[in-house]
Amino acid sequence: MKNFSSISDIEDINAWIDEAKSLKSNPYLHKNLGNNRTIGLFFFNSSLRTRLSTQKAALNLGMNTMVMNVSGDAWGIEFEDGTIMNGTTAEHIKEAAAVVSQYCDIIAVRAFPTLTDKVKDESEYVLKAFMKYATVPVVNMESATGHPLQGFTDAMTISENSQSKKPKVVLSWAPHVKSLPHAVANSFVQAMQKMDVEFIMTHPKGYELNPQIVGDTPVVYNQEEAFEKADFVYVKNWSSYKDYGKVLNTDPKWMITQNKLGNAKFMHCLPVRRNLIVEDAVLDSENSLVIQQANNRTFAAQLVLKKLLENA
Amino acid sequence: MKNFSSISDIEDINAWIDEAKSLKSNPYLHKNLGNNRTIGLFFFNSSLRTRLSTQKAALNLGMNTMVMNVSGDAWGIEFEDGTIMNGTTAEHIKEAAAVVSQYCDIIAVRAFPTLTDKVKDESEYVLKAFMKYATVPVVNMESATGHPLQGFTDAMTISENSQSKKPKVVLSWAPHVKSLPHAVANSFVQAMQKMDVEFIMTHPKGYELNPQIVGDTPVVYNQEEAFEKADFVYVKNWSSYKDYGKVLNTDPKWMITQNKLGNAKFMHCLPVRRNLIVEDAVLDSENSLVIQQANNRTFAAQLVLKKLLENA
Amino acid sequence: MKNFSSISDIEDINAWIDEAKSLKSNPYLHKNLGNNRTIGLFFFNSSLRTRLSTQKAALNLGMNTMVMNVSGDAWGIEFEDGTIMNGTTAEHIKEAAAVVSQYCDIIAVRAFPTLTDKVKDESEYVLKAFMKYATVPVVNMESATGHPLQGFTDAMTISENSQSKKPKVVLSWAPHVKSLPHAVANSFVQAMQKMDVEFIMTHPKGYELNPQIVGDTPVVYNQEEAFEKADFVYVKNWSSYKDYGKVLNTDPKWMITQNKLGNAKFMHCLPVRRNLIVEDAVLDSENSLVIQQANNRTFAAQLVLKKLLENA
Incomplete structure (x- = not known):
């Protein structure tokens, strides 16, 4: 290297x-x-x-x-x-x-x-x-x-917290007020594609990441359906890739709640905007791995x- | 701790x-x-x-x-x-x-x-x-x-320079053009209250610090009277506490002069505005302890x- | 010292x-x-x-x-x-x-x-x-x-690259859009005056450096003539000293080109504006010493x- x-x-x-x-x-x-x-x-x-x-x-x-x-x-x-x-x-x-x-x-x-x-x-x-x-x-x-240092960190953190042989990992888009880069999401997708996990993504239509990176990773447009039986939910906002850099959707229904998450572990690269990306209850719960991610x-x-x- | x-x-x-x-x-x-x-x-x-x-x-x-x-x-x-x-x-x-x-x-x-x-x-x-x-x-x-690192430093510096068993220490307000915090004055008061010194304060009316901090430390509103037989004069501007953050007084008569100080040691946390807070003659004299304070x-x-x- | x-x-x-x-x-x-x-x-x-x-x-x-x-x-x-x-x-x-x-x-x-x-x-x-x-x-x-750290570095770099006993060193002004200091040029002149080199300067009229620094170092106002048989050409823009801080000349004819340089080594303190001070071909050639200077x-x-x- x-x-x-x-x-x-x-x-x-x-x-x-x-x-x-x-x-x-x-x-x-x-x-x-x-x-x-x-x-x-x-x-x-x-x-x-x-x-x-x-x-x-x-x-x-x-x-x-x-x-x-x-x-x-x-x-x-x-x-x-x-x-x-x-x-x-x-x-x-x-x-x-x-x-x-x-x-x-x-x-x-x-x-x-x-x-x-x-x-x-x-x-x-x-x-x-x-x-x-x-x-x-x-x-x-x-x-x-x-952001490969982040992506590799995330793979390490999932490995540390994995209970099952092949955990289900979901990357979920969440709403934000500003136009954010795709870097973290891209590197997370690439890292998961190298891991022995069941990996899917969920986001509103129009937020498809670069197809060359997504490859054959499944996209489920229904967040609730995507979260079913998830072991890890990795959350990140990004702006549109097709309509480059645009904020197309700020629908608060995409915010991550404790109710949606169930027993899944919550991950985010930080900084994270509370009650916009994710509600307080999730970050303040034991299922949040964000500080462990930061340490890793x-x-x-x-x-x-x-x-x-x-x-x- | x-x-x-x-x-x-x-x-x-x-x-x-x-x-x-x-x-x-x-x-x-x-x-x-x-x-x-x-x-x-x-x-x-x-x-x-x-x-x-x-x-x-x-x-x-x-x-x-x-x-x-x-x-x-x-x-x-x-x-x-x-x-x-x-x-x-x-x-x-x-x-x-x-x-x-x-x-x-x-x-x-x-x-x-x-x-x-x-x-x-x-x-x-x-x-x-x-x-x-x-x-x-x-x-x-x-x-x-x-600003407790400063307050403790000041106590140490007074101890290093103390000639008498129980020195007289005066905290004096001095004029400034901007609205300044109370932090240094507060911590100095608290440090002196822990020391075996004769401690009083002097400032114009309206500049009383937080009464919970001042406690029973005497306040003398006449600066000249306060300075009598002082061993150490600690100088600092602060804005009003009652009329919170306001500059009520810029009277140059409160500026510290060599004449006022006599043989007392001069102390200030720095940065200090020359000829506004204190005249050059004081800072340039051997009675100024400001560099020793900075070192401590x-x-x-x-x-x-x-x-x-x-x-x- | x-x-x-x-x-x-x-x-x-x-x-x-x-x-x-x-x-x-x-x-x-x-x-x-x-x-x-x-x-x-x-x-x-x-x-x-x-x-x-x-x-x-x-x-x-x-x-x-x-x-x-x-x-x-x-x-x-x-x-x-x-x-x-x-x-x-x-x-x-x-x-x-x-x-x-x-x-x-x-x-x-x-x-x-x-x-x-x-x-x-x-x-x-x-x-x-x-x-x-x-x-x-x-x-x-x-x-x-x-800028004596730079001037001494430059003397060291010339010493490292000198083939002849007494190399010819030319300090040349070159055009720039902004008003730049005289510091680098001054220190280079002073360093060369201490070295066993044949040292001359070239610049447009009106760009004479401080005469107390220049002393009896020859100034040749024709750049082409100055560069004849040069071993080292040290390039720098500076603003006028007489008409203090003014940009009097932005004539691109003074830009350093490979053609002008011939086999002379090119030196500059950096940062350097490409194709304004010097053309790409010079900086990208083996005769450029700028990275070695930076290292020194x-x-x-x-x-x-x-x-x-x-x-x-």
């Missing part, structure tokens, strides 16, 4: 889950691995869990950490090739990525989509430019179309960093 | 002062205590001394540090219970505090008051929500109504962190 | 270059030198290379690092003496510099010029105030009129910090 950009970089998800669990039970075992190694965390967007858990993962491995908000701390970055840079951007990604590779042994990047320009977003121009011009491994801390972010990241360091 | 939220968390202030002095003379003695322990510093407001001294204190104990400006770096946080989160806040404190507890062994928080909503400020809704929902110790880095912030914080780590 | 504020603080540039090369080949040899020592990096302006390379340099020496954006994180700082601080600034540099000296063993500062007030900029009021009121060494991370920033800073720590 040269970079960690997508769920498809995970060759054997069960082996990875086992190793991440092992790191969780003994986080400081590889504390010398990161000796004199430095990770740079570069944020084009806000972050709480990813910012802290990725730092924590690096610290557990004995790495040095350097964290930057690209926009506020440094210069506007140009991603177009061949352009005459007489506008607002002051530094080209060709230099930026090569330069930070001089100071960092691993580069981690967060860059959200525009949600207005589908072609640009799907090109993953920020993440791919870092991967192209950096001379060290790049880690995706949520890009335009994927550390060990998912730690495994990725460990693999990249060992490969260096 | 589960959390450090207020001066009232200090059981025996003289024992604490002795121990803080001991840390000052040997700052790295407990460098292994923080091994594989992480502190998260979360700022809702600006900070210079608190930001650096708390980091330094943690580093002296061998801890890892992670620092965040909550507003700029992460998501808007919701503190109301039961609300439908369809506005500007994206994450509820219930999740935020529980989540950061997964990455941090100690959480330190700075959150200033509104100075417009007295009930809300006095509820200490930010600090108390962190204490309620975090699963690790919480340290107050200045909340709506208290490290050891006050280090003692608090040490106690919380030992208690963990 | 008490502080590192200017190229003139380098006594023997060849000895420094040798030592910086030695750090580059063995970066962790002095990892114990920074044990329990802390550097504070204070940014009044944006930074990418300087921010990361100075942190990296400190980490290589085993130091702790604390990084702050002064404006966003802390308080507005007052630099005028004797002023009544009833405006927007909340803390005087007298306190700020003395206070951070309590937490940091070395203070590094970046503060760009106004480019509107020549007298103020040339007074170097920010850097000099830090040097005056700090009680620990101060490092210039680019001030109003100089670490070892230039590491040498400066090492000298300051050893001197402490």
Whole structure:
């Protein structure tokens, strides 16, 4: 593994889950691995869990950490090739990525989509430019179309909580007031497709995810029907993919309630808007796994960093 | 001590002062205590001394540090219970505090008051929500109504500079152009009430602090009279408590001058506006203790962190 | 050396270059030198290379690092003496510099010029105030009129790439849309004047740098003529010094092209605007040294910090 950009970089998800669990039970075992190694965390967007858990993962491995908000701390970055840079951007990604590779042994990047320009977003121009011009491994801390650190975390959390041999996992859309990215939903779908689970999705019509990602994962448009006998309900809002970036539906009937959930475990990547996405009763119940998911972010990241360091 | 939220968390202030002095003379003695322990510093407001001294204190104990400006770096946080989160806040404190507890062994928080909503400020809704929902110790880095790291620092500094058995300490209000919080003044009053000092306050009428905090500490409305035979004059502006958050008085006669001070030591928590709060001659004299106070912030914080780590 | 504020603080540039090369080949040899020592990096302006390379340099020496954006994180700082601080600034540099000296063993500062007030900029009021009121060494991370960490890096990079005994080095102005500082150009001139090189400058009329810095370094106003038989072409835009801070010329004929350069090595401090300052073909060629320069920033800073720590 040269970079960690997508769920498809995970060759054997069960082996990875086992190793991440092992790191969780003994986080400081590889504390010398990161000796004199430095990770740079570069944020084009806000972050709480990813910012802290990725730092924590690096610290557990004995790495040095350097964290930057690209926009506020440094210069506007140009991603177009061949352009005459007489506008607002002051530094080209060709230099930026090569330069930070001089100071960092691993580069981690967060860059959200525009949600207005589908072609640009799907090109993953920020993440791919870092991967192209950096001379060290790049880690995706949520890009335009994927959030694989989250997706792998979620697979690990399901594995930790699974009672049955082949649990039923449902990804459910829920309403939100703003236009949100598809990244978390995409990576969750891809992670579940690699797991030995019964996996289906439910969302209103018009909210179909990228068909290339969905593949033959069944979609059930009736939420109640989808939740029947579910072991895990993973909830996330996203904006329309077809009518790109649009909010087509805010129907509160899609909100997750305790009544709908029954005994299923509730999962969400956070941050979550209470009583809009999910009612308080669910988050405050013992069936909510959201804090365990947040905790597992550390060990998912730690495994990725460990693999990249060992490969260096 | 589960959390450090207020001066009232200090059981025996003289024992604490002795121990803080001991840390000052040997700052790295407990460098292994923080091994594989992480502190998260979360700022809702600006900070210079608190930001650096708390980091330094943690580093002296061998801890890892992670620092965040909550507003700029992460998501808007919701503190109301039961609300439908369809506005500007994206994450509820219930999740935020529980989540950061997964990455941090100690959480330190700075959150200033509104100075417009007295009930809300006095509820200490930010600090108390962190204490309620975090699963690790919480340290107050200045909340709506208290700044106990500063108050304890000030007690330590007075102890270091005390010539007489029972020094006379005066807390004096001084004029300012903006509406400032009561936190530093409150914690100083509470710290002095625990010390073996002769403690009085002086300020214009209308600037009475919260009577529950003042208790039976004498107030002398004549500044000159209050300063007579003072050993220490601690200066701070605050806005009105009764006429909540209002600037009622900007009379330059209340500014601290060398002439008024005589041989008394001058103290201030900083930042201080020169020639508005206090004239240059005072700050530039040998009787000013402000830099020593700033230095002692490290050891006050280090003692608090040490106690919380030992208690963990 | 008490502080590192200017190229003139380098006594023997060849000895420094040798030592910086030695750090580059063995970066962790002095990892114990920074044990329990802390550097504070204070940014009044944006930074990418300087921010990361100075942190990296400190980490290589085993130091702790604390990084702050002064404006966003802390308080507005007052630099005028004797002023009544009833405006927007909340803390005087007298306190700020003395206070951070309590937490940091070395203070590094970046503060760009106004480019509107020549007298103020040339007074170097920010850097000099830090040097005056700090009680620990101060490092210039680019001030109003100089960027000596960059200048020394550039001397080191030329030394690494020099084929001939006495290479010809040309500093060339190139066009830009914004008004840029003179700091990098000034420090490069000063560094070259200390080196055993044939050094000339080229720029349009009206772009003469401060004559006190230029001294007897030849200026050739014809760029093509200046580039004849050049071994190194160092490129930078700056605004007019005489007509202070003005953009007098944006003639694209001054842009650096592969054709103009021939076999000369291309150097630039970065960030660089592609196809405005220099065409893609140059930056993408093997004759570009810009990434090597960026890498050498670490070892230039590491040498400066090492000298300051050893001197402490």
